[in-house]
Amino acid sequence: MTKVLAGTIDCDIHPAVPSLQALLPYLDDHWREMATTRGIDELNTISYPLNSPLSCRPDWKPAQGRPGSTLEAVQREALDGFGTSIAIANCLYGIQLFFSEDMAAAFARALNSWMAAEWLDKEPRLRASIVVPTQNPDMAVDEIERWAGDKRFVQVLMLVSGDRPLGKRANWPIYAAAERHGLAIGIHAGSNYHHPPTPVGWSTTHTEDYVNQAPAFQSQVSSLICEGVFNKFPHLKVVLLESGFTWLPAHLWRLTKFWRGLRMEIPWVDRAPSDIARSNIRLSLQPVDGPPDAAALNRLFEHMQSDEMLLFSTDYPHWQFDGTDAMPDGISPDLARRIMIDNPRATYARLSETVVMGTGA
Amino acid sequence: MSWHVIGLASDIPPGGRQLVTIRGRPIAVFNVNGEYFGLLNRCPHQGGPMCEGLLTGLVESAEPGKYSYSRKGEIIRCPWHGWEFDVRTGQSYCDPEKIRTRAYPVEIEDGKTVVEGPYVAEKIPVKVEESYIVVDV
Numbered sequence: 001m002t003k004v005l006a007g008t009i010d011c012d013i014h015p016a017v018p019s020l021q022a023l024l025p026y027l028d029d030h031w032r033e034m035a036t037t038r039g040i041d042e043l044n045t046i047s048y049p050l051n052s053p054l055s056c057r058p059d060w061k062p063a064q065g066r067p068g069s070t071l072e073a074v075q076r077e078a079l080d081g082f083g084t085s086i087a088i089a090n091c092l093y094g095i096q097l098f099f100s101e102d103m104a105a106a107f108a109r110a111l112n113s114w115m116a117a118e119w120l121d122k123e124p125r126l127r128a129s130i131v132v133p134t135q136n137p138d139m140a141v142d143e144i145e146r147w148a149g150d151k152r153f154v155q156v157l158m159l160v161s162g163d164r165p166l167g168k169r170a171n172w173p174i175y176a177a178a179e180r181h182g183l184a185i186g187i188h189a190g191s192n193y194h195h196p197p198t199p200v201g202w203s204t205t206h207t208e209d210y211v212n213q214a215p216a217f218q219s220q221v222s223s224l225i226c227e228g229v230f231n232k233f234p235h236l237k238v239v240l241l242e243s244g245f246t247w248l249p250a251h252l253w254r255l256t257k258f259w260r261g262l263r264m265e266i267p268w269v270d271r272a273p274s275d276i277a278r279s280n281i282r283l284s285l286q287p288v289d290g291p292p293d294a295a296a297l298n299r300l301f302e303h304m305q306s307d308e309m310l311l312f313s314t315d316y317p318h319w320q321f322d323g324t325d326a327m328p329d330g331i332s333p334d335l336a337r338r339i340m341i342d343n344p345r346a347t348y349a350r351l352s353e354t355v356v357m358g359t360g361a
Numbered sequence: 362m363s364w365h366v367i368g369l370a371s372d373i374p375p376g377g378r379q380l381v382t383i384r385g386r387p388i389a390v391f392n393v394n395g396e397y398f399g400l401l402n403r404c405p406h407q408g409g410p411m412c413e414g415l416l417t418g419l420v421e422s423a424e425p426g427k428y429s430y431s432r433k434g435e436i437i438r439c440p441w442h443g444w445e446f447d448v449r450t451g452q453s454y455c456d457p458e459k460i461r462t463r464a465y466p467v468e469i470e471d472g473k474t475v476v477e478g479p480y481v482a483e484k485i486p487v488k489v490e491e492s493y494i495v496v497d498v
Contacts, residue, residue, distance in 0.1 A: 169426070228425030260406075260455040261443030267422035267429075272455070 002327035002336050004312075009344035009351065010087035012188075012241045012284045012313035013078045015119055015126075017093045017111070018069035026110035026117070031103070043094025043107075047190045048318070052206055057319040067317040071122055078316040079125050082324055086344075086351060087316075088154060089128040090241060091115060096134055096159050096192040104133035108143050112153075120152045127351065129157035129186050137170055141177045148181040154350040155184040155239065160216045161191035167220070167227030179233045182349045184282075187220060188241040189213040214289075217243040218251045221281065225255065228268040230280040237347050239282045242315055244289035249303035252277055278306045282347050284313035285327070285339060287320040294330020301335065311347060312340040362497050365481045370469050370492040373397070376434055380412045383498045388465055390494060391416070391448050393434050398448050399465035399496050400437070405453070409441030411462060416448075466497040 017023060020042055024032050034040070048055040056067035060077050068074055078087055093111055098104040108131050115128045130153045132140035140156075147153045156178050158166065166187065178185050189210075191197040198212040199219070217240050224230065224238060252274040259266075259273050269276070290297045301307070314326045327336060345351055367381045373392040380402055381388050387402040389412030402412045418433040435448050445454040451464035470480070472489040480495055487493065 228422075232425055260453075261439075263455065264417075264420045264445070267420040268425045268427070270422070 001325055001329060002331050004082050004084065004324060004326060005337060005340050006083065006085070008082070008084045008312055008340040009348075010078065010082065010084040010314050010316070011239065011311040011344050011348075012090055012286070013074070013087045013316040014068055014092055014318065015071075015074050015089045015115075016066040016069040016317075017091065017114070018066055022118075023107070023110045023114055026113040027106060031106040031110070034103075043097060045094050045097060045190070045193060046206070046209065047092065049206060053319055054206075054210060055319075056317045057322070060317040071119060074119075074126075074316070075123060078314060079123070082314060082326065084125070084314075086125055086127055087314075088348070089115065089119060089126055090155075090157055090186060090188055091128070091131060092188065092190060093131070095131050096162065096190075098133075098135060099194075101133060101136040101139060104135045105139040105143065108133045109146065112143065112147055116147075116150065116152070120150075127152050127154045127348075129153065129155040130183070131157050132174065134158055134162055134171075134174075134192075137173045141173045144174070144177040144181065144183065148177070148183070151350050151353045153183070154348040155186040157186045157188060159190040159192060160187050160213060160220055160240075160243070161195065161197050163192065163194055165219065165223035165227070167223030167225070167229050169227070172229070172232065175229055175233045175236055179236045184237040184239050184348055186239045186241050187217070187243075189217075189243060191216075213242070214244050214247045218247060221248075221251060221277065222255055224281075225273045225276050226266050226269065228266065230276050231268045231270075234280075236280060237282060238280060239284065239311065239347060241284045241313070242287065242318070243283055244287055245283040245285075245304075245310060246290045246300055248277070248283065248309075249300065249305075274305070278309065282309055282311055282343065284311050284315070286313045286315040287318075288328050290328065294328070297328055297330060298332075301331075307335050307338050308343055308346065310339045311344045363479065363481055364468075364495045364497050366475055366485045366487065366493050366495050368485060368494055370494055373494065376416070378412055378416065380410075381496070383496060386498060387412075388496060388498070389437075390467055390496065391437070393448060397467035397469060397494055399467045400446065400448065400451050401463040401465070403462065404439040404441065404444060404446075405460050405462050406439065406442060406444055409439040411437055411439050411446065414438045414440040417445075419445075419454075468495050468497075469493070470495050 095108045130147045132143045196202045255273040365383045373379050378391045388399050389402040391398045415438045451462040453460040472491045475487050
């Protein structure tokens with residue numbers, strides 16, 4: 001087993017909103033009343049059904065309530081449990097589902113305020129992603145600007161499946177704001193479920209939905225590169241979260257192959273897509289969807305042609321491995337250190353900045 | 362290397378191209394506005410017949426959404442997979458240093474010079490009053 005090193009940065013954990021009640025104090029009067037009088041239920045999606053084994057490791061399952069929904073649990077299980085120095089909280093809550101842009105903006109603001117006050121103010125090892133109302137890019141930018149001064153927010157969080165491919169220019173104000181403030185763009189598995197989460201329609205099972213996140217990520221890699229996001233925002237880092245990573249080399253071979261013959265469609269893409277991916281795209285470690293033996297896994301790392309792309313993650317509290325075996329066996333000590341420490345630091349520039357306590361709101 | 366006479370200068374009009382075989386090599390000869398260029402008619406990717414591809418221009422971009430079209434008629438796209446090659450040099454667009462097709466020098470010489478040699482005119486009767494396309498192979 002590859003030991004988790006001191007100073008390791010966990011780039012994907014999921015503190016959970018215990019219930020809508022917890023957000024009510026952070027909504028303004030109008031939306032608090034709307035949430036109550038409309039009888040808005042929990043913003044549950046089919047992404048992580050509570051009783052699915054994937055959604056919570058058995059030893060992290062609380063007697064009651066949602067996994068990872070108390071600070072004590074996250075401290076004990078995600079931080080002390082692995083000895084990580086920093087963990088980045090990516091809160092998965094159904095903000096992206098709303099059809100009302102105003103409601104999405106109000107709830108995103110409440111969620112980020114709750115994150116700052118209930119988590120970041122109380123635990124110095126935590127950092128977080130700004131959850132934005134992707135329904136309206138201008139409103140998303142407003143939310144980024146609201147928190148950009150708070151260096152504990154290191155990333156802007158989006159979901160892999162939404163209303164349009166992420167490379168589209170309508171989204172560019174979000175990327176401009178992120179680049180301007182030194183924030184990464186995190187794209188997490190999940191959907192607003194306005195459309196089928198697979199490219200072939202609605203599937204029957206949770207298994208299919210989860211496994212088929214990979215083609216959604218592939219589509220977004222194509223979109224971001226082909227639309228020229230990294231030509232326009234060359235310093236932007238996009239981090240694929242809970243995406244798996246073994247599909248990446250094959251997808252980049254395919255994208256680069258067809259770019260060679262079709263690049264006149266996208267003349268701004270003036271170097272091979274595989275090169276662009278290596279400079280601007282990063283991926284979280286868990287779930288490791290690789291071959292079971294170390295030799296084959298190392299061949300895959302060779303195919304990636306970069307030791308800078310993977311970022312350590314536990315994906316807490318999702319059940320991707322047991323014990324503290326977040327790192328697969330057989331990784332060279334040099335690559336292991338890069339994955340756990342160097343690559344996260346290089347990707348999230350804000351981690352190296354002085355942390356200023358207090359909310360940005 | 363030796364210069365081979367492949368035909369009259371007027372055989373390939375501006376914008377035209379012609380496939381010739383010289384010493385067993387298939388060579389595509391292009392007339393780009395009065396300048397002549399020769400490329401091995403075999404795409405370095407998988408051997409596609411380059412001469413049969415679309416003769417086009419170079420599309421470049423200063424930023425996403427901006428298209429600039431230049432060098433009309435100087436880029437040949439392999440008919441098999443669309444890879445672009447510079448007719449002047451044989452270099453590919455996608456990987457110009459590593460992927461290129463062989464380029465052959467092409468000149469226009471008047472008949473008087475051709476008759477004096479050293480030119481190889483295998484099947485072409487040469488008249489002093491005409492101009493000829495000669496390829497160095």
